[in-house]
Amino acid sequence: MTNRLAQLTEALLSAATKAGAEAADAIAVDGTAVSVDVRSGKLEQAERAEGIEIGLRVLIGKRQACVSASDISDRTIAEMAERAVAMGKEAPEDSSVGLAAPEELAKAWDLTLLELADPAPEPAAAALEDDARRAEAAALAVAGVSQCDPAAASYSRRRIHLAATNGFSGGYARTSRSTSVVAITGEGLKMDRDWAAEARTYQSDMPAPEEIGQLAGERAAARAGARKPKTGAFPVVFDERVSSALIGHLLAAINGSAIVRGASWLRGAMGEQVLPKGLSIFENPHRPRISGSRPFDAEGLPTEPRDIVRDGILKGWTLDLGTARRLGLNSTASAARGTSSPPSPSISNIALTQGDKTRDLLLAEMGTGLLVTSMIGSSINPTTGDYSRGASGYWVENGVLAYPVNECTIAGNLRDMLMRITPANDARAHLSYVVPSLLVEGLTLAGE
Structure with missing residues (x-):
């Protein structure tokens, strides 16, 4: 996928130069997100979103313009570049506009040291549902908790690539897994609520859903009255x-x-x-x-x-x-x-x-x-x-x-x-x- 994103940014830069841009930078983003909500022990909602977006900034003198799209066809990329250049020619001048000088650019980096993306497989929707169920059950088990707003569990993976006509080209991926609960105490006009949530880059670093749910429940129960x-x-x-x-x-x-x-x-x-x-x-x-x-x-x-x-x-x-x-x-x-x-x-x-x-x-x-x-x-x-x-x-x-x-x-x-x-x-x-x-x-x- 990283190579695909790099190819898209290079295609955007090539199209921008062909359309008349003096300089340009481009960004391509690909993402997957999965979320599950549980209420009263039952699945309430499950969503999955996948998509790719591309963005192009062109510079003409001290003018700039930005365009974006979710269609990555060659025709769309060419049209984006033409529209961006047309917009850039009409944009107001800004003396601060400009790309970085080549000598200012990052030359090397080690993504393994940053550990931005968990190499573990994407969790199944059933696993996320289980997290949400367990967190909600723990919250409801706390004395004084009357109900929960939907307990939620989610996972996302996002990849980006950035390139520019000054020679820069680089990208990385990022992941996140999270669990959250909102617990409610009391009834009617005397209801109050509190919450607990945790998110981590690596799934193995996540605390147990029961810990999150119990904390939400204890916090909510303490707010009675x-x-x-x-x-x-x-x-x-x-x-x-x-x-x-x-x-x-x-x-x-x-x-x-x-x-x-x-x-x-x-x-x-x-x-x-x-x-x-x-x-x-x-x-x-x-x-x-x-x-x-x-x-x-x-x-x-x-x-x-x-x-x-x-x-x-x-x-x-x-x-x-x-x-x-x-x-x-x-x-x-x-x-x-x-x-x-x-x-x-x-x-x-x-x-x-x-x-x-x-x-x-x-x-x-x-x-x-x-x-x-x-x-x-x-x-x-x-x-x-x-x-x-x-x-x-x-x-x-x-x-x-x-x-x-x-x-x-x-x-x-x-x-x-x-x-x-x-x-x-x-x-x-x-x-x-x-x-x-x-x-x-x-x-x-x-x-x-």
Whole structure:
């Protein structure tokens, strides 16, 4: 299949050159996805999707245009190239447009070290159904769980190949297997829910479905009788399940696209302190068996580990070639793209410095406040960093969980919030974002 995708990208480039493009890059993606849902011990839905997509970007001077298709016939490829060139001639000029120089390109990589694709055979649909059934049964066996939303199990395999007229050509495959359960406690208007889910690149790394289901059930049962918390200024612990969203706001604010638009609350913060001293954010796109790993970016540049924040100080933006040119900097090899759009900056795998205390010790230090385990909606001002999100979790009194809460809002300013975080030591190493539970002092809660 990899050879087939490589041949498709070469055909796209050849057609683009023939149609009059000065330069071009092409991407071909082939994928298979299987998913099974189970409800009340019975198969509710089974789906299988297979498909191939191709994308072409042509460059004419400082203009560009992108086209895509799911038909890979010679006729379609020729028509794509002609349309892309016609579109490119009418597109506005952009001084940042251009392919990487040949000397910038990734020259060699070892996919065996990254282990992005599980060599094990695709699981049978019956095996996925069995996973979902076992996970649901374990959740329903927990006292207090009244029902489950469909328990789900899925598997996917995706292959990509990228090529460009600057000489780059490379591809890789990626796999994922997952199981998830949403458990419900209570009846009618007093229902509440919680969930558990796991996903791995290698199927052999997956935990037992019973573990996932039992955890979902225990979480849901603990939410029985949830009510609104107090209103006021209190410390908040963001559970490890949701803490990565807080760090994600920082990562979004240093994305080159936001910086060049001036639409970032961290614009002008390069070299300034954005986290407490001693905390760092490290990006490593080469972690084996991790979903965000990749040997090269979507412009063919070699990916490398880098410090985003070191000892609390912001060290760099997240840049592709276009945003780097606009800012007079070098790309951080962070380009990502689909078949129908040009490259744009994107983070791969990150890890925040962990602390030396468990989440329970953080709660004990907090005394009275809120433990957040779920968030809904958001109102984030990208320019000022003003933050407001709906949340649910548990009210904490004297360092221990007192009762479950829902229907509350957390508010603050991200720049101030991130300067007051204290990390626990409970981050899960298999995730792409390795972020532990975080204690944040002095947030505003709106509840009763």
